[in-house]
Amino acid sequence: MFIMTNRIIKSKKRVRDHGEVFTQEREVNAMLDFVKNETERIESRFFEPACGNGNFLAPILERKLVVVKKKYSSIQIEFEQMVFLAISSVYGVEFLQDNVEACIERLYNIFNDVYTGLYKEKCKDEFRKSIRFVLKRNILQGDALTLKKIDSNDYIIFSEWSLIKGGMVKRRDFQYAELADFNPKTPTLFSLREISDTGEAVFSPMPLKEFPLVYYLSILDYEDAK
Numbered sequence: 001m002f003i004m005t006n007r008i009i010k011s012k013k014r015v016r017d018h019g020e021v022f023t024q025e026r027e028v029n030a031m032l033d034f035v036k037n038e039t040e041r042i043e044s045r046f047f048e049p050a051c052g053n054g055n056f057l058a059p060i061l062e063r064k065l066v067v068v069k070k071k072y073s074s075i076q077i078e079f080e081q082m083v084f085l086a087i088s089s090v091y092g093v094e095f096l097q098d099n100v101e102a103c104i105e106r107l108y109n110i111f112n113d114v115y116t117g118l119y120k121e122k123c124k125d126e127f128r129k130s131i132r133f134v135l136k137r138n139i140l141q142g143d144a145l146t147l148k149k150i151d152s153n154d155y156i157i158f159s160e161w162s163l164i165k166g167g168m169v170k171r172r173d174f175q176y177a178e179l180a181d182f183n184p185k186t187p188t189l190f191s192l193r194e195i196s197d198t199g200e201a202v203f204s205p206m207p208l209k210e211f212p213l214v215y216y217l218s219i220l221d222y223e224d225a226k
Contacts, residue, residue: 028055032063039063042086049144051092054103057139061090061107065114073118080127081167084216087111087131088161092139093176095150104135130219134161147177157208167216172207179205 038044039060048056064086072079090107094100111131115123142149142156149156156176161169214221 025055025059028059032056032059040067042067042082043089045089045091047091047093049093051094051099051103051139053099054092054106054139057090057092057103058106058110061087061110064089065111069114069118076119076122077167079118080124081163081216083111083115084127084130084134084161084169085163088134088138088163090138091158093142093144093156094139095141095143097141097150100139100141104132104139107135107139108132124217126217130217133219133222134159142176160207163216164213168213169216169219170213171211171222173209173211174205174207 032039039046040063042064044064046057046060051057065083068079068082068086072082087107092103094103108131112128115128137159140149140156140158147155157173158176158179160172160174162172163169211222
């Protein structure tokens with residue numbers, strides 16, 4: 001799902017140099033209400049190609065966490081796994097590095113405020129570290145028009161996170177350029193042939209790399225397997 005931002009101006013120089021503007025909270029929520037059911041579906045993926053400091057991604061995460069808290073807060077381990085699923089489904093690309101860092105911190109604080117408020121001293125630092133790791137893989141600096149990293153010919157690479165029974169996580173990395181221009185009915189050198197629920201042959205993007213399963217509290221193990 002692609003959502004563009006506009007409106008609030010941080011500084012005239014940033015507008016002149018980078019075209020940077022932000023949407024006001026009232027407008028953000030009005031737009032998200034058009035897809036209200038998706039914003040409240042824990043696993044529904046959202047991608048913001050000009051995410052700024054998170055004016056869209058923050059309220060999306062807040063809506064998801066309201067649902068997680070309501071359904072799963074009575075059992076901490078279930079809450080943590082559903083929070084992991086919610087956060088790992090939120091993605092963004094941003095041109096300016098300070099905005100990337102601000103967005104990551106903003107999303108992390110939204111999560112941590114809810115988590116700490118519920119479980120106090122029972123909160124797990126391993127889980128907090130896992131969430132930070134995922135956010136740093138999901139909110140990236142880059143140019144959403146060229147699909148590349150800033151001042152580089154390297155394409156942006158995103159991680160897909162799949163939560164498997166037992167709290168295990170599967171990570172697969174994809175090149176953004178393949179995801180952005182992918183036709184499920186047309187094969188390419190970078191596609192996998194699969195059979196849909198209707199029996200029709202369809203094609204999925206081929207991951208650049210697949211990682212072994214790790215427990216959701218041990219996501220930092222991926223740091224040694226980049």
